[in-house]
């Protein structure tokens with residue numbers, strides 16, 4: 001007896017598969033992380049993250065323009081200061097590296113959304129995310145005094161032009177402290193993207209090379225979450241929502257898709273996932289060895305994040321993804337153009353004009369590009 005239901009009927013060709021596809025990844029979903037360093041003309045590749053660079057502010061501006069022209073709506077800035085101290089002065093100083101970079105980017109590319117990572121570990125001499133008791137060698141950060149530094153940091157970042165504050169230090173009450181600091185300073189409309197469920201993860205290894213933020217002693221397990229816990233993630237999320245968070249983040253992403261899914265079910269706020277440095281490094285290493293198809297693995301991974309409930313993805317692959325999506329939409333546009341360009345009624349999208357190796361769309365392709373974008377694989 002043949003089965004009545006044959007799911008393969010809807011997989012039999014690419015047009016049918018397009019019609020019943022549930023998840024579509026677009027450039028709108030992407031946030032690109034950038035690392036700012038002092039100096040000029042500097043682009044220092046991070047050894048464990050091929051294709052990712054520490055950039056001086058002039059290079060950050062160039063990169064921001066490229067990111068914007070690729071259709072990626074936002075960057076998130078991390079800073080590596082010239083000097084570190086116990087008060088994390090480089091984090092909240094008006095001439096801190098992130099503040100300077102944010103101002104320069106907003107001047108050059110006003111429409112690009114600039115998010116600032118709001119934490120202290122890149123700026124403290126010991127590499128922890130806040131104040132420590134004098135003589136402490138375990139890394140047990142003092143919660144409430146640290147909140148004052150975070151408030152100061154957030155206000156100075158917004159003053160410098162930052163659009164969204166993203167606190168990542170997992171201090172209790174940090175969303176509320178930052179919200180009140182921003183409101184008191186008159187920045188009532190600046191959203192907070194909270195790293196709500198951030199785990200003490202070994203996947204951060206390469207990032208610490210990039211941000212030069214490895215703790216000098218101890219670890220971050222007294223403030224970041226235990227990878228074994230999921231109910232606790234929902235507790236953290238509920239607290240951040242009550243404290244005024246506008247968006248929530250789960251970090252890392254790949255090994256925490258169940259958490260992304262649960263957070264999505266538990267809240268109606270937008271959910272972001274941080275596809276972290278270790279996840280990036282694993283794919284890059286395998287791809288450079290010729291062991292996997294990088295493009296297909298990256299696209300499958302991103303699609304899986306979306307399927308798990310992610311609205312936004314912070315990823316070092318963002319520029320590659322945007323290029324692949326453009327390539328795909330252009331080939332579909334060409335196909336449509338060959339068939340019936342004159343009959344397609346659409347509005348044009350911004351052409352990808354700054355990306356090396358890409359031809360601008362011709363008017364015929366432009367006319368059909370949005371159709372292509374909505375139907376890409």
Ligand SMILES: [Zn+2]
Pocket residue numbers: 119120121122128129168169
């Ligand atoms: Zn930190």
